[in-house]
Amino acid sequence: MDLVVFWVFAPISVASAVAMLLQRNAVHAALFLVVNLFTVAVFFLLLGAPFLFAVQIIVYAGAIMVLFLFVIMLLGVDRRESLVEQLRGQRLLAIVLGVGLVAEIATAVRAGVGLGARAPDGFAAVNRGGNARALARVLFSEHFFPFEVTSILLIVAAIAAMVLAARRTAVPADREAEQRDRQEVRA
Amino acid sequence: MRTPIAAYLILSGILFALGTVGVLVRRNALVIFMSVELQLNAVNLSLVAFSRMHNDLTGQVLAFFSMVVAAAEVVVGLAIIVSVFRLRQSADVDQARVLRG
Amino acid sequence: MPWLTLLVFLPLLGIPPLLLWRGATDGRAKALTLGVMLADLAVALGVLIVFDEGRAGYQLVERVPWVPQIGLSYLVGVDGFSIWLVVLTAFMFPIALLAEWDLRHRVRMFMALSLLLETVVLGSFVALDLLLFFLFFEALLAPMFLLIGVWGSGRRVYASVKFTLYTMLGSAFILVAILYLWFQTSRQFGEGSFDLRQMEQLSLGLAEQRWLFIAFFVGLAVKVPIFPLHTWLPDAHTEAPTKGSVVLAALLLKAGPYGMLRFNLDLFPEAARVFAEEIGVLAVVGIVYGAVVAMMQTDVKRLVAYSSVSHMGFVVLGIFTLTPEGMSGAVMQMLNHGLSTGLLFLAIGMVYARTHTRDMGELGGVAQVTPLLAGTFLVATLSSIGLPGLNNFVGEFLVILGAFRAHPWLAAAAVSGIVLGAIYMLWAYQRTFHGPVAERFRGLGDLLPRELAVALPVVAAMLAIGVYPRPVLDRINPTTEGVVRWVRSVEVGQAGLPGGVRGSVQPEYRPPAGIRPSPAGEGP
Amino acid sequence: MVELTWLIPALPLAGAAVILPAGRRLGARAGWVATALVGAAFAASVAVLAELLSLPAADRATVVTVFRWIAAGRFAADVTLRVDPLSMTMALVVTGVGALIHWYGVGYMAHDPRVGRFFAFFNLFVFFMLVLVLANDYLLLYLGWEGVGLCSYLLIGFWHERPAAASAAKKAFVTTRIGDAALLLGIVLLWIHAGSLRFDAVLGGGTELSTAAATAISLLLLAGAVGKSAQLPLHVWLPDAMEGPTPVSALIHAATMVTAGVYLVVRSHPIFEASAVALPLVLAIGLGSAIYAGLASIGQFDVKRALAYSTMSQIGLMFFAAGMRMYSGAMLLLVCHASYKALLFLSSGNVMHGLGDETDLRRMGGLRREMPVTATWFAVGALALAGIPPLSGFFAKDHIVAFASTSGRTAAWVLASLAAFVSAVYIARPLFLAFAGERRNPGRAHEAPLGMQIPLALLAAGSVLTGAVLGWRPEGLLDGFLRPVTGALEHGEGGPSEAVLLLVSLAVAVGGVALAWWAWGSGRVEPEAFPRRRPELAGWLAHAFYVDDLYAWLVRVPGAGLGRALRLVDDRVVDGAVNGLGRDVARASRVAPVIQSGFVRSYALLFLLGATVLLLFLGSRI
Amino acid sequence: MIPTPAVDLRPVAPELALAGTGIVVLLAGAFVPRIRPAALLGVSLAGLAVAALASLSLWRWEGPLTVLNGSVAADRFGVVVRLTLVATGAVGLLLGHHYMQRSGEGRFEFYALLSFATFGMTLIAVAADLIVVFLALEVLSLSLYVLTGFSRRVGSAEAAVKYFLLGAFSSAFFLFGVAMAYGATGSTKLGTIARALAGRTEGTELAVVALGLLAVGFAFKVSAAPFHTWTPDVYQGAPTAVTAFMSAATKVAAFAALMRVLNVALQPLAWDWRPVIWALAAISVVVGSVLAIAQSDVKRLLAYSSVAHAGFVLTGLVAAGQDGIAAGLFYLVAYAAMVLGAFGAVMLVSSRGERHTDLASYAGLSRRSPLLAGLLAVFLFSLAGIPPAAGFVAKVGVFRAAVDAGAWPLALIGVLASVVAAFYYLRVIVLMFMEEAPGEGRVPVEPDPTAMPRVVVAALAAVTLVLGIFPGLLIGLLQGAGVLRW
Numbered sequence A: 001m002d003l004v005v006f007w008v009f010a011p012i013s014v015a016s017a018v019a020m021l022l023q024r025n026a027v028h029a030a031l032f033l034v035v036n037l038f039t040v041a042v043f044f045l046l047l048g049a050p051f052l053f054a055v056q057i058i059v060y061a062g063a064i065m066v067l068f069l070f071v072i073m074l075l076g077v078d079r080r081e082s083l084v085e086q087l088r089g090q091r092l093l094a095i096v097l098g099v100g101l102v103a104e105i106a107t108a109v110r111a112g113v114g115l116g117a118r119a120p121d122g123f124a125a126v127n128r129g130g131n132a133r134a135l136a137r138v139l140f141s142e143h144f145f146p147f148e149v150t151s152i153l154l155i156v157a158a159i160a161a162m163v164l165a166a167r168r169t170a171v172p173a174d175r176e177a178e179q180r181d182r183q184e185v186r187a
Numbered sequence B: 001m002r003t004p005i006a007a008y009l010i011l012s013g014i015l016f017a018l019g020t021v022g023v024l025v026r027r028n029a030l031v032i033f034m035s036v037e038l039q040l041n042a043v044n045l046s047l048v049a050f051s052r053m054h055n056d057l058t059g060q061v062l063a064f065f066s067m068v069v070a071a072a073e074v075v076v077g078l079a080i081i082v083s084v085f086r087l088r089q090s091a092d093v094d095q096a097r098v099l100r101g
Numbered sequence C: 001m002p003w004l005t006l007l008v009f010l011p012l013l014g015i016p017p018l019l020l021w022r023g024a025t026d027g028r029a030k031a032l033t034l035g036v037m038l039a040d041l042a043v044a045l046g047v048l049i050v051f052d053e054g055r056a057g058y059q060l061v062e063r064v065p066w067v068p069q070i071g072l073s074y075l076v077g078v079d080g081f082s083i084w085l086v087v088l089t090a091f092m093f094p095i096a097l098l099a100e101w102d103l104r105h106r107v108r109m110f111m112a113l114s115l116l117l118e119t120v121v122l123g124s125f126v127a128l129d130l131l132l133f134f135l136f137f138e139a140l141l142a143p144m145f146l147l148i149g150v151w152g153s154g155r156r157v158y159a160s161v162k163f164t165l166y167t168m169l170g171s172a173f174i175l176v177a178i179l180y181l182w183f184q185t186s187r188q189f190g191e192g193s194f195d196l197r198q199m200e201q202l203s204l205g206l207a208e209q210r211w212l213f214i215a216f217f218v219g220l221a222v223k224v225p226i227f228p229l230h231t232w233l234p235d236a237h238t239e240a241p242t243k244g245s246v247v248l249a250a251l252l253l254k255a256g257p258y259g260m261l262r263f264n265l266d267l268f269p270e271a272a273r274v275f276a277e278e279i280g281v282l283a284v285v286g287i288v289y290g291a292v293v294a295m296m297q298t299d300v301k302r303l304v305a306y307s308s309v310s311h312m313g314f315v316v317l318g319i320f321t322l323t324p325e326g327m328s329g330a331v332m333q334m335l336n337h338g339l340s341t342g343l344l345f346l347a348i349g350m351v352y353a354r355t356h357t358r359d360m361g362e363l364g365g366v367a368q369v370t371p372l373l374a375g376t377f378l379v380a381t382l383s384s385i386g387l388p389g390l391n392n393f394v395g396e397f398l399v400i401l402g403a404f405r406a407h408p409w410l411a412a413a414a415v416s417g418i419v420l421g422a423i424y425m426l427w428a429y430q431r432t433f434h435g436p437v438a439e440r441f442r443g444l445g446d447l448l449p450r451e452l453a454v455a456l457p458v459v460a461a462m463l464a465i466g467v468y469p470r471p472v473l474d475r476i477n478p479t480t481e482g483v484v485r486w487v488r489s490v491e492v493g494q495a496g497l498p499g500g501v502r503g504s505v506q507p508e509y510r511p512p513a514g515i516r517p518s519p520a521g522e523g524p
Numbered sequence D: 001m002v003e004l005t006w007l008i009p010a011l012p013l014a015g016a017a018v019i020l021p022a023g024r025r026l027g028a029r030a031g032w033v034a035t036a037l038v039g040a041a042f043a044a045s046v047a048v049l050a051e052l053l054s055l056p057a058a059d060r061a062t063v064v065t066v067f068r069w070i071a072a073g074r075f076a077a078d079v080t081l082r083v084d085p086l087s088m089t090m091a092l093v094v095t096g097v098g099a100l101i102h103w104y105g106v107g108y109m110a111h112d113p114r115v116g117r118f119f120a121f122f123n124l125f126v127f128f129m130l131v132l133v134l135a136n137d138y139l140l141l142y143l144g145w146e147g148v149g150l151c152s153y154l155l156i157g158f159w160h161e162r163p164a165a166a167s168a169a170k171k172a173f174v175t176t177r178i179g180d181a182a183l184l185l186g187i188v189l190l191w192i193h194a195g196s197l198r199f200d201a202v203l204g205g206g207t208e209l210s211t212a213a214a215t216a217i218s219l220l221l222l223a224g225a226v227g228k229s230a231q232l233p234l235h236v237w238l239p240d241a242m243e244g245p246t247p248v249s250a251l252i253h254a255a256t257m258v259t260a261g262v263y264l265v266v267r268s269h270p271i272f273e274a275s276a277v278a279l280p281l282v283l284a285i286g287l288g289s290a291i292y293a294g295l296a297s298i299g300q301f302d303v304k305r306a307l308a309y310s311t312m313s314q315i316g317l318m319f320f321a322a323g324m325r326m327y328s329g330a331m332l333l334l335v336c337h338a339s340y341k342a343l344l345f346l347s348s349g350n351v352m353h354g355l356g357d358e359t360d361l362r363r364m365g366g367l368r369r370e371m372p373v374t375a376t377w378f379a380v381g382a383l384a385l386a387g388i389p390p391l392s393g394f395f396a397k398d399h400i401v402a403f404a405s406t407s408g409r410t411a412a413w414v415l416a417s418l419a420a421f422v423s424a425v426y427i428a429r430p431l432f433l434a435f436a437g438e439r440r441n442p443g444r445a446h447e448a449p450l451g452m453q454i455p456l457a458l459l460a461a462g463s464v465l466t467g468a469v470l471g472w473r474p475e476g477l478l479d480g481f482l483r484p485v486t487g488a489l490e491h492g493e494g495g496p497s498e499a500v501l502l503l504v505s506l507a508v509a510v511g512g513v514a515l516a517w518w519a520w521g522s523g524r525v526e527p528e529a530f531p532r533r534r535p536e537l538a539g540w541l542a543h544a545f546y547v548d549d550l551y552a553w554l555v556r557v558p559g560a561g562l563g564r565a566l567r568l569v570d571d572r573v574v575d576g577a578v579n580g581l582g583r584d585v586a587r588a589s590r591v592a593p594v595i596q597s598g599f600v601r602s603y604a605l606l607f608l609l610g611a612t613v614l615l616l617f618l619g620s621r622i
Numbered sequence E: 001m002i003p004t005p006a007v008d009l010r011p012v013a014p015e016l017a018l019a020g021t022g023i024v025v026l027l028a029g030a031f032v033p034r035i036r037p038a039a040l041l042g043v044s045l046a047g048l049a050v051a052a053l054a055s056l057s058l059w060r061w062e063g064p065l066t067v068l069n070g071s072v073a074a075d076r077f078g079v080v081v082r083l084t085l086v087a088t089g090a091v092g093l094l095l096g097h098h099y100m101q102r103s104g105e106g107r108f109e110f111y112a113l114l115s116f117a118t119f120g121m122t123l124i125a126v127a128a129d130l131i132v133v134f135l136a137l138e139v140l141s142l143s144l145y146v147l148t149g150f151s152r153r154v155g156s157a158e159a160a161v162k163y164f165l166l167g168a169f170s171s172a173f174f175l176f177g178v179a180m181a182y183g184a185t186g187s188t189k190l191g192t193i194a195r196a197l198a199g200r201t202e203g204t205e206l207a208v209v210a211l212g213l214l215a216v217g218f219a220f221k222v223s224a225a226p227f228h229t230w231t232p233d234v235y236q237g238a239p240t241a242v243t244a245f246m247s248a249a250t251k252v253a254a255f256a257a258l259m260r261v262l263n264v265a266l267q268p269l270a271w272d273w274r275p276v277i278w279a280l281a282a283i284s285v286v287v288g289s290v291l292a293i294a295q296s297d298v299k300r301l302l303a304y305s306s307v308a309h310a311g312f313v314l315t316g317l318v319a320a321g322q323d324g325i326a327a328g329l330f331y332l333v334a335y336a337a338m339v340l341g342a343f344g345a346v347m348l349v350s351s352r353g354e355r356h357t358d359l360a361s362y363a364g365l366s367r368r369s370p371l372l373a374g375l376l377a378v379f380l381f382s383l384a385g386i387p388p389a390a391g392f393v394a395k396v397g398v399f400r401a402a403v404d405a406g407a408w409p410l411a412l413i414g415v416l417a418s419v420v421a422a423f424y425y426l427r428v429i430v431l432m433f434m435e436e437a438p439g440e441g442r443v444p445v446e447p448d449p450t451a452m453p454r455v456v457v458a459a460l461a462a463v464t465l466v467l468g469i470f471p472g473l474l475i476g477l478l479q480g481a482g483v484l485r486w
Helices: A002-022 A026-046 A050-075 A090-112 A131-142 A144-165 A172-186 B005-025 B029-054 B058-088 C003-013 C015-020 C026-050 C083-099 C107-126 C130-139 C141-151 C156-189 C206-223 C232-239 C242-267 C269-295 C300-319 C324-355 C371-384 C391-406 C408-433 C449-467 C470-489 C501-505 D002-026 D029-053 D085-108 D115-134 D138-159 D163-194 D211-228 D237-243 D246-255 D257-267 D269-274 D278-298 D303-323 D327-355 D372-386 D392-406 D410-435 D450-470 D477-486 D498-521 D529-533 D535-542 D544-595 D600-621 E010-031 E037-060 E076-103 E108-126 E130-148 E154-185 E190-197 E205-221 E230-237 E240-265 E267-292 E298-318 E322-350 E370-384 E390-404 E408-434 E452-469 E472-481
Strands: C059-067 C072-078 D062-072 D075-083
Touching: A002 A026, A002 B005, A002 B029, A026 A050, A026 B005, A026 B029, A050 A131, A050 B029, A050 B058, A090 B005, A090 D600, A090 E154, A090 E205, A131 A144, A131 B058, A144 B058, A144 E010, A144 E108, A144 E130, B005 B029, B005 D600, B005 E154, B029 B058, B029 E154, B058 E130, B058 E154, C003 C015, C003 C026, C003 C059, C003 C072, C003 C083, C003 C107, C015 C026, C015 C107, C026 C059, C026 C083, C026 C107, C059 E472, C072 C107, C072 C130, C083 C107, C083 C242, C083 C324, C083 C449, C083 C470, C107 C130, C107 C141, C107 C242, C130 C141, C130 C156, C130 C242, C130 E390, C141 C156, C141 C242, C141 E408, C156 C206, C156 C232, C156 D544, C156 E390, C156 E408, C206 C242, C206 C269, C232 C242, C232 C300, C242 C269, C242 C300, C242 C324, C242 C470, C269 C300, C269 C391, C269 C408, C269 C470, C269 D544, C300 C324, C300 C391, C300 C408, C324 C371, C324 C391, C324 C449, C324 C470, C324 D062, C371 C391, C371 C408, C371 C449, C391 C408, C391 C449, C391 D062, C391 D138, C391 D163, C408 D163, C470 D062, D002 D029, D002 D062, D002 D075, D002 D115, D029 D085, D029 D115, D062 D138, D075 D085, D075 D115, D075 D138, D085 D115, D085 D246, D085 D257, D085 D327, D085 D450, D085 D477, D115 D138, D115 D246, D115 D257, D138 D163, D138 D211, D138 D237, D138 D246, D138 D257, D163 D211, D163 D237, D211 D257, D211 D269, D211 D278, D237 D246, D237 D303, D246 D257, D246 D303, D246 D327, D257 D269, D257 D303, D257 D327, D257 D477, D269 D278, D278 D303, D278 D410, D278 D535, D278 D544, D303 D327, D303 D392, D303 D410, D327 D372, D327 D392, D327 D410, D327 D450, D327 D477, D372 D392, D372 D410, D372 D450, D372 D498, D392 D410, D392 D450, D392 D498, D410 D498, D450 D477, D529 D535, D535 D544, D544 E267, D544 E408, D600 E154, D600 E205, D600 E267, E010 E037, E010 E076, E010 E108, E037 E076, E037 E108, E076 E108, E076 E240, E076 E322, E076 E452, E076 E472, E108 E130, E108 E240, E130 E154, E130 E205, E130 E240, E154 E190, E154 E205, E154 E230, E190 E240, E190 E267, E205 E240, E205 E267, E230 E240, E230 E298, E240 E267, E240 E298, E240 E322, E267 E298, E267 E408, E298 E322, E298 E390, E298 E408, E322 E370, E322 E390, E322 E452, E322 E472, E370 E390, E370 E408, E370 E452, E390 E408, E390 E452, E452 E472
Parallel strands: none
Antiparallel strands: C059 C072, D062 D075
16 A cells, blocks of 8 residues: 555656756746645655644645735746757766766665665654644753744745745935946946 | 654655755746745754654754744745846846856 | 063054054154164164173063964064064164155054054064964064055055065965974973974974975075075065165064074974085075176166175075074174165165166266265175175174184185175165266255165164174174074984973073973874 | 385385275375375395495395294295395395385376376285285295285286276286295295295205205296286286286386296395206296297287287397396396387387377377477387397396306207397387387377376486396396395307307397388388288287187187086085975975875874884893 | 643753844834834843853853753853854844945845844754754744845846845755754664764664755755855845844854764764864865956855855864864854954944945055054955964864874875965955055945944954954853753
8 A cells, every 4th residue: 555655656757857047937846846845745644644644735736826926926937948959968977976876876775774764663652642732741841942943934924925025125326326336336 | 653763854854955956957936935834843853753763852942943944044035036137137046147257 | 671572563553543543744754653663773782782782591581371272372482593683673663764754645543553563573573482473473564565565656556466475475385384383382281382482392204394394494595595495575665665775684584584593493403414514505506696696787776786686695605604603603693684785776776766767777877966965875785795894794704704614615615705795786886876976967966864864873883783793793793602502412313302401501481381392202 | 224224115115005995185296296105115136236336246145134024833934035146136136126216206107097096006016016026935036926916916907997907917916926826825835845935945945855846946936927927827817917007017017027927036046956857847938038029019909918928038048148147147138128118118108198198109100200309218118128239128138148058058049049039029029010100090199298298308328227237247237236145147159259249139129120120110011011911920910829819719618618507506506405405304294285285094004113113122022 | 531741941041042032023013103213232232141151151151052842952052152153143234234234225124024033043052952953953044035035136136036046956965964863872862862873883874864854954954065056146145234134143153063963972972073074174165265256246256255165164164163163163163253344334334235246346445444444454464374363273173183193194285275365355456455445436434323333343353353463352251162962
């Protein structure tokens, strides 16, 4: 069962990721990313993390990707992106290095974990009382401080949105200054 | 029959590498950013897999934090991209070349 | 009384008023600086008086832990090698300042830098802690760079940058070697130290010694400069203002051979013997090469600069004769070269101030209108070509004597430098001062009283040393003999037996109680 | 009095020290001060001599230590003065002739604006010369040696506004410096082998030098002597040195400094004798120089240059004598030569004085009428030099030539006779060209004032008498006096009888003069007739066989070429490497725009590349 | 239900103070109408002062080595780094305040962001758990992205987007490294990781990969070559005051975390990471030194020089353990002082916004503004490593540490590279002191009524010199702080 689900979803996962890369249209790319996020969510479930499964779908695939799509629409950048590569050798090198990265990780995993190693039993004990509850126990005891830190992170994110996105359009005087700056930077 | 942990890990590696390649080959800042999200997601997968392997929830907690971080990053990133777009009317990163040398 | 500390840091006291005192007009700034320098000269003479001429080891040693965590201490002292360089420094600085008395351009900054430079030069001559030495040695660069670059002439920027980078490049090797030595002290004594006296006790393998020796030598050779590392010198000397040239020639060039005496011989006696002959050859090549190239110059300052290459070759040759005569001669020669070349640059500065040219093709006949200036230049020239009765001869003769004892053929070749020196120096003198005087030079005035005050003390010193060098030599000799005995005493393979030979040569120093020399066999 | 020997050099030094700064204020009085001080030094020398003579011959050597000079390691050199017959002979010559020439100079230089400086240098010269001859130590001797070179430089270039004078001064200094450098090496070598530089230690027979060492040392000393005494092959500076004022030529380049080489050889004779080749070489150089310079002198039209070559020739004879171990003979000739050559120079100085600095013989002639007194002095000097008895030159030269004959070196004897003959010719030639015949260049000429004639009279007296008084026989007064230093003369066996020698000597001298009379004196032949008839030979003679030109070429062409090449090497190769290194680093920095292209994706690529390589590296270590 | 953990917040009091400051500033800015920027500045500085006092009080901390369930270390290392960062933050605030006032870009968020950035930095320096390291890294990064893009200039925005994209890219690698570390040891706590790895001879493969990925992430943050590529663009594009703060503080914070991670968690793998650090150091010093030569913009030039300086700190780190840490820390403190000063001086030369940052504008500066030229010269000499400025002692320190660890070739490379580097520092000095601007291009220094930034820069110069002449003042402290225990 476990194995079957994995082998069904793993190709989908990879395929959706590849498809995302090949889409000229940003909206389509985003949709493929959503697919990918779903597949990963499934793996979460398989790995005994139903809470993360839910979070993944609700927050990630839901909220975050919607935000993405929203921005894409807002900016009107859903035009087709030219996939012609300007930088010589970029694509080839990217693929070579990507493959190399996979090879390196695979090698390390083979040596460090072993290809055939299965997950040990007893995860149910860890998830005692339900995954969400167990997770909460760990999160709010052992990891409560990092949890607090994330609040600061979110505040910063909020400020960022305030500063950058809610910025009034530059006033004419500033435009001039900008022009000058631009020239200076070029020079 | 459980799936070997290594399979998840290697899958995670493949997804991570794909995200990496995406960053390198795409020109739209938003898509590049999506590729980064893909990377983070791949890492989350391996975190959860390790969590399973160790019979320990730290990995899941970490993945949880990672998602929070991703969310915050998305906010900041999108804000930055939007602000650049306003100045330049383009999300093509190849055009952002005022600074170089 | 902390003589040396007072000596080194007294000039610094003059800097805050220069920079902060609003009422410091140019004239007052000059007077203040001169006053400070003269006071320092007085201190230097005090040091000379306190100095016990019969002793070989370091005297007036002061030690204050500075950064004890890494074994860096403020450790200063003088011995026969440094005492005269110290006095020379304190002597030349006010004189060089007087020579720049007409300066109108950014006077206060110039004065401040001069004082800083004096401190730094003095510091590098008295430091007995290797890192402290290196610190002073490197700290020379900033003020010197600015002195050349801001107040120089012609291609001053090129010259200043070249000087700085070249010297930094050389000292790069020294730094690594010093750090390596520190590493060895920390290995062998259990506690790292930059104290020269402790590093002497290190036991280093021959291969190690050789590499370290080379590192030190290359770094110092740039400063000397030894052929073929000399090309910064003509540029720097030529473009520097008079003060800069004098300080460069009289003092900074001495840091190189001084470092060789102090470090290369002391720390790596075995390697010193191994390389002595090769270095001698290099020195002689430099002597001849510098002389021949000097002959081809048209700029009189550049010519003198190349003559320094030649003369410093004698110094290096003397050091690496590893004989007491040669080494004492080298030390003498350092002092003498400082005086004579210093005076040459001073005189050239005076010529330039009047004629606004240093091209010997344009100059000529100036002696008729400025006989005193010509006389000053001539005395410097004669000293520079080693006329007995003037200072340079004493050193040169002893170097040749030592060289003959060590490598007769090198001595013979070096002597050719004496002949060549006469050729180019007299030719320079002739082209500058002799012959019919050009119409536009007819109205030139002879030396002013201020300029006489610049020239006469130097001339007097040159004559005094030439005729009666004993006070100088008597203070140098014990140290050279100690070092020669040290260098020779070490048999191949037993280099630096911990606490051994050097201890018996210089019994004043005993390693501190906490430091236990490692057994001989433990050395790498 | 011997303890006060230091006074002898100190007096002229004091003169220099006083006159140099105060020269302008003293004006012409400077000359009197200078003369008085040298005179006082002469008096002091006489006093010391008197005391010396009062001692038994064997004890006539005293060393006066003034102070320790240089000491380092095992080396030590003191300022010590030596009072012995040889040094006193030299000191007397220096101070005596020196005083007279000073006196002469008072008049001669009276109108020069820089008269003060002249006498300061002149006094300084006497000081250094006295240091040279009184030194008891090679290093101190070297000090004097270089010091006189310096004064020679200063005085040759006294009129430095004249480029010729400036160049000549430099040339003199540099050429002698070559010899001096060798001398210095010789001194160093001597110290290495003998462990001391003191005459009493080194020359007293206390130290044994190996033959090789002695040869090396003596050859190096000889090189020094050759340079200073303008012998072959370092002679080229002497004729040019005549650019200096005539008193300078008289004192420095005739009477004293140039004979320092002879003094050195005589002084160091124990070392020379310890070597098998040194003395023969001295002999050969001397003989060669004597003949060479004599011939060259004949080709000169400048009276001072002619005299300069004659000086060289005479010193050649002194070397020749020294080379035969006839040290007292060399010294006798030195003493006699000092007086008659000074006389010759000064009287030609009179001529120049009278003719407005004219030195060209072709523009003289018939001067005996306008300046009869001077003509007399010149004639005395010339005849003394030519060896006409009973003037001093006759004895001095005759002894040497005769000695050559008895020492079994017949060829040397013949050649020496030839040299003597040539010297008679060359010295009679200017005599006749200048004073005989008719004026070839009409113009005012006047006799020198009395103040300049008195020293000449005294020198003339010396030229007449010294030979006969000091060296009536080879083992004469001087020889006896010097014997504690030089040892007894060792005559060889055989050779022609004395009478024959005498006759030959006479014939040579008279024949030479006669030949000169025939060629130039009778008025029938113009001075330029000979060059016109035999232009090539005359050219060879006038250019002294083109040796000088050869040297000049060597310096100009290969020497300067080497210099230019090295300078180029310095600029391009040595410095070029440095600048090239800098340029290469700067060039390397030009990849910056390539790496830092502004493309964020390129940056990411580089990032990934770095990460992959890093992981690969780490992976390889697993 | 969920047991409340025993909490002792004293060891994180500085962080709390900083976060609180940020929040207070934010609230004040949002709700107090027309609040004066100076007031915000005052509040922020007060917060920093509290944080500084709080960290000082930890010097004598007697409690457990790590607190909050092993999330945060309470050691002297942290104290020293925090103090440095807080001081840097204060300078950044002062310079930034001035900058924003002059350029008219001032907003209250600036003060909050700077406080949050400082919070992230101090936190990363004391984080004893990779999760906290990651989160703190994100806090500081996100703050800096925003600060970089704070201006309305194209350059600023472009810098922000480049910084952001590459930063996110690198944090993905970093996070992957965290994951691998967790996978290898089952924990993210540095001490636990170290214990898990200690003595293990095999099965370290995942840990080694983790090491590699973490190193990449840190190398990016400290701008070590070849992960430095963002540095020149971002330094040039960001507002100068931000650049000053960023260049100093990021380096200190990221290096502090790197030191901790390497010497605590990965200490058992020292054999593996030392060559990595070696190579990064060598590449950085060479790349930074050589590439800077061709630069014509002073901010870019300083950016490349910061790459080289990252290499020098790494050189010190090659010596694992206390020695290297102390040397590296000293270097960081000195570097912070001189680079803040240098950028501060550059900011003052610009006088308003981002003008006159091209080198040509510096010609003849010593005539127009001798004080600025003199101060900048002190910083440049210090950066070039010429005594008696701090840069010299700092360099000697790291080289000494490297040689002590047997890495003398690295020291030699470093020393030679610093000669090359000296060239471009000297070039600026040459321009300022030895050349005159051509008549027309002469740029006047606008009169600036406030003395504050000058005082700040002068104080930094004084620090630079005092550290150079009396390094012992600090070194003792640092050696006490160089011991990382767990």
